[in-house]
Ligand SMILES: Nc1ncnc2c1ncn2[C@@H]1O[C@H](COP(=O)(O)OP(=O)(O)OP(=O)(O)O)[C@@H](O)[C@H]1O
């Protein structure tokens with residue numbers, strides 16, 4: 001089932017370990033995203049798969065083909081790997097027409113002219129570029145250029161498509177549109193995708209599975225839903241979606257706030273495994289907090305300090321002692337005004353140990 | 356409120372504009388116009404046919420052809436050499452790339468006519484050291500290479516001009532988005548295919564623009580042809596102009612021929628500059644990438660060592676060897692003696708620096724002329740650039756046009772124009788004084804100053820001055836307190852860009868010198884013509900030392916300033 005396989009892949013630049021012992025497997029036709037903050041090693045990983053960067057350690061496989069393995073002194077150069085790749089800055093050749101850009105990989109493979117023409121046209125058609133075939137890519141918009149890059153990668157009918165932040169040079173509207181185009185192309189051609197991005201909504205929308213990475217180390221690999229609903233650790237929780245962290249100190253199976261300004265309701269209990277920690281974080285999503293302006297003894301008390309109308313939602317800031325929580329409610333459900341005392345209920349609290 | 360603001364700046368702006376126009380008109384436009392006027396205006400009427408007649412004369416026509424032949428050879432050679440080395444030091448795993456790169460830039464600061472002198476000593480058909488060595492020791496019956504030929508002249512020019520292409524192509528390759536090449540690679544292309552189909556086509560505009568620069572420079576180049584061509588009857592346009600003016604002592608016919616030839620130079624220069632702007636303007640691809648990785652390096656594998664040896668040999672042969680020869684010959688007691696320890700001494704250098712009036716004067720003249728010209732041109736350049744880049748006044752268009760002139764007027768044209776303008780016909784006679792050389796230097800180097808200063812000024816955002824004006828500063832105050840400090844690096848660059856080349860200037864000074872107003876270049880050239888080979892070589896050695904010292908000072912300063 002697994003098609004692309006990374007085994008203990010490690011990359012060191014001098015003293016810096018950019019990628020640390022990475023393991024994952026991707027199925028045929030799967031869309032796999034790598035997500036993480038800037039500098040966490042996403043691009044480096046992708047470039048190792050492509051063959052632009054050699055490995056310090058580990059192995060890269062596609063099917064039963066070994067691509068890179070420093071231990072076995074094996075390295076297949078990028079031009080032999082038969083991948084499609086799309087770069088952030090498009091990398092469309094300005095001295096060639098759109099048609100010639102797309103035909104380039106086919107010409108390199110010395111295919112017969114008729115086949116080159118047929119496959120180039122097919123790739124252009126799939127990316128809605130047929131009408132621009134003879135133009136210079138310089139006259140295309142950013143989206144147009146990125147389509148040329150996609151068509152060029154599609155032309156060779158690759159088994160694996162590598163995309164490094166392919167949409168981040170586009171404006172937000174176009175970005176959403178292109179997302180679906182990529183997904184459609186994948187469904188039509190059935191290639192596997194490794195998709196690098198630091199935009200979580202992009203990763204969520206596109207991927208079958210997401211890898212979250214931090215400082216070269218994998219944090220979690222799972223489906224978008226599981227990553228959102230069951231984040232493996234505090235980093236993943238904070239990286240995906242909006243988040244609140246309320247500091248709390250365990251005491252007798254319950255918790256108290258560090259400044260002890262408010263009483264924490266007894267129902268808000270950390271799991272038993274975390275009782276011995278010195279400091280805990282109570283993690284919550286702004287949309288998964290409920291609050292009323294009545295003084296409800298069962299809730300945690302706070303004071304509304306800001307209320308901002310953001311269109312569909314209303315964004316609140318609530319002060320709990322010297323800490324601040326962000327809460328979002330639908331606009332149809334107007335809450336209290338600033339200054340009001342309210343009681344807070346966490347709908348889905350997560351507990352993490354503070355280091 | 357706004358009317359008060361315009362009113363207070365109105366006078367200043369107009370004065371600056373007027374001054375700028377006046378400088379460019381007096382220094383550049385007027386002499387050039389005089390050349391065109393003299394070329395086509397004979398006996399109170401326009402005479403185009405007469406000018407054509409002059410071009411058709413066998414000698415002038417031959418000089419035109421020679422200029423073209425030499426320039427073509429030089430351009431093709433330099434383009435190949437420059438592009439190849441640029442590719443080698445930016446795109447391959449050649450060992451010691453940084454060192455090689457800095458060495459390939461050295462010819463930029465070496466005066467090509469001194470190089471030509473060295474090559475004459477090495478490869479002149481009969482007396483050249485290399486030719487002699489082959490004849491005497493290896494049994495050759497004749498010279499292995501005659502430097503007094505088209506090929507010889509072009510080869511020497513290539514050695515000193517290829518950095519124009521080298522630096523342009525290096526820059527383009529370094530700025531180029533590496534993913535342009537990487538996407539070709541992932542498409543299945545090998546590195547040689549990528550170089551041929553992607554890399555070279557993408558930097559073609561830079562290659563062409565460097566090539567055109569060389570074409571322009573070589574067509575109007577005096578020194579190398581004067582040293583290596585005249586002996587064999589090979590004249591190009593600048594050497595023929597010089598020959599005519601020099602021999603005839605300024606007769607009408609000579610001036611006429613000179614102006615017609617100069618007109619040809621001006622026109623070809625204009626065409627070349629136009630073509631260059633076209634290429635750089637429209638054809639320049641947007642190949643500069645966003646955030647990117649190191650460009651990939653071509654593994655040379657088996658060729659790595661041979662290519663490194665080739666580069667080192669090239670450097671040794673074209674840079675080290677001529678320099679060593681100059682110093683060795685400069686240390687000889689008499690030319691023709693063998694290079695044995697007994698025959699070498701520092702006496703010539705001492706003689707030149709302390710006893711010989713001709714050379715002492717020449718050094719003094721060059722340094723004072725260079726310094727004065729650099730100061731004046733630097734200030735004039737910053738003012739003119741300021742108007743062109745920053746000010747919004749009516750009549751700026753004229754200045755923009757005039758500002759392009761200095762870029763397209765070759766040295767020998769300037770010299771001739773200056774003779775026409777300042778020899779008394781218009782009430783001022785500077786002929787045979789240092790002042791005429793100074794005026795010519797200012798005209799010749801104005802382009803450098805304009806370039807450096809406008810580059811610096813373009814970095815200064817308009818809002819900075821507006822902010823200062825809004826704070827209540829007058830136009831002058833904002834210039835002095837805001838703009839001047841910001842453009843100081845540009846001015847400093849302009850100063851050195853003028854001072855150093857002027858120390859070795861030959862093309863202009865050779866046309867304008869009088870017995871007491873020789874410059875270093877003129878002294879080296881005339882001493883050599885007079886058969887004082889060792890003294891001339893010693894002076895050339897001193898010049899090289901001054902230039903290299905000056906360059907080190909600049910490098911030191913620019914590094915410190917972080918430019
Ligand atoms: N050629 C190199 N030499 C030295 N260090 C490098 C090199 N390439 C990458 N690094 C380092 O490796 C780490 C990972 O970089 P990488 O580009 O893979 O991050 P990224 O996740 O793609 O970030 P971004 O979102 O900014 O693109 C960074 O700390 C970077 O500085």
Ligand SMILES: [Mg+2]
Nearest residue numbers: 042043044164
């Ligand atoms: Mg990246």
